[in-house]
Amino acid sequence: MYGFSIFMNKDLDEKTYSYIDKMANQGFKGIFTSMHIPEDEVSLYKKRLMDLGKRGKENHLKLMVDISGNALEKAGFSINRLKELKDLGVTGLRMDYHISNETIAKVSQELTVSLNASTITPKDIDELKEHKANFSKLEAWHNYYPRPETGLSREGFLKKNEFLKNHSFQVMAFIPGDASLRHPLYQGLPTLEEHRFKHPLACLLDMESMNVEHIYVGDGGLKDYTLKQIKGYFQENILSVRASQTTTSFSYVLGQHENRQDDARDVIRSAQARFKEIPEIIPENTSERSRGSIIIDNCDYGRYMGEIQIVKNDLAADEKVNVVGKIIAEDRPLITFIGSGQKFKIEKEKNND
Incomplete structure (x- = not known):
């Protein structure tokens, strides 16, 4: 599945809505967003997530929300009230090491849960099985890396993915965009360092060649011609x-x-x-x-x-x-x-x- 990122550091405007509609029309199926909330903007993020979920539902898009730290609680939501999130259009939560495997197992009964691909260990897998996690709803998501020279190596990426697939995880990775690059560095948001500044479609095809099931654009935009190229590949194999x-x-x-x-x-x-x-x-x-x-x-x-x-x-x-x-x-x-x-x-x- 192919997806893209929408960041909630500002209110969703018509430009953002138009981008969401355009990406959905080009064949993208999912949105990723991250809730890293500054203390003075707590109330804003609740509305932004509601607006994003509504537009996602209108376009039949999945919505994966990174809830690192206590982001959900700060925005007025709770991991114990999953129906509220589902009603908003949230279809998955990205959970990191600070959340217990027991909680992850519980959430996996109702929502897709993406785990940090880099930190999953055999011990985590044993604990998730012990707590009867629904493994059909567990995915392994790699990070994106804003700072140059910190992205993953191909060798390490493939080795980790082999471990994950041996334990039946579907794997997700990010490719860079080529428009609206993420502040403050504006250096792309790839998972693999070798993809930084490369053509997004070339990165997507490279990820496909490595049997990555879910590929998301990390940055906030793609150029119009890049979208045209991707659409031509999606729809006509050209x-x-x-x-x-x-x-x-x-x-x-x-x-x-x-x-x-x-x-x-x-x-x-x-x-x-x-x-x-x-x-x-x-x-x-x-x-x-x-x-x-x-x-x-x-x-x-x-x-x-x-x-x-x-x-x-x-x-x-x-x-x-x-x-x-x-x-x-x-x-x-x-x-x-x-x-x-x-x-x-x-x-x-x-x-x-």
Whole structure:
């Protein structure tokens, strides 16, 4: 399941409501929010959670609320009055180590409970079983890491997930957004450090490749084009990438393609390219072919003339191959996920994206 974050450090406004509606329309199914309440804003957070729950219910979204510390009580709610929270639209609570396993087991009979993936131990699991927790409603959620250099390593992440899955937990992790980055650092909110500042869709696809069941955007927003790319992947299984033009033949590569089933090591080969009617392609800009270059075989390549490729691994210049464009740096990480038979679309870069 895919989800996104809404932070309650300010009242929900029309911009926030519009973002919630837009994300739901793009295929996202859940909201994560955190109740870290300053002492002077206790009353505000109760209303904000009520407003968020109402909008979530209207969009049929799940709502997971982080209740670290005594946040619920400060806002006027109680872990002993779960029906009140459920009526608001809350579908799950994220509980940390300060809450007893007995309480967690009790809550799991009524709501989904997400536990801190990094701190779950075999002892916790034994205690949860002892207290008859409903394990079908227990999930393991990793943290996000606002400070650069503090995110998890891939190796440690995979090792922990193996332990969690061996105990039947579904795993959740955060990917960074690329708009409305979280204050005060504005450095993204990823679970994995290697995802910091990377394209959100590339991070999402990477998480999917590691069999992570729930993937949430940690930051407060996504750019419009990023949402368009995600929607294209969700609904049509098409990966769209933007490219800059380097030759007059650039227009030939625009549009939808499909990588050949026999996926090449060094290039993505458009399966449809040589079936297109095109004029003779003369040699032009036969320069080095770095990763992300879009290339067309020219007339010196004989029957291969017109073949369109995206370069995956740096290649030397070839006088038979024109470099007609380049995938922009922001979208280049998506190249990794254009595998065998994957549909993809090349679009011209626009300055207002």
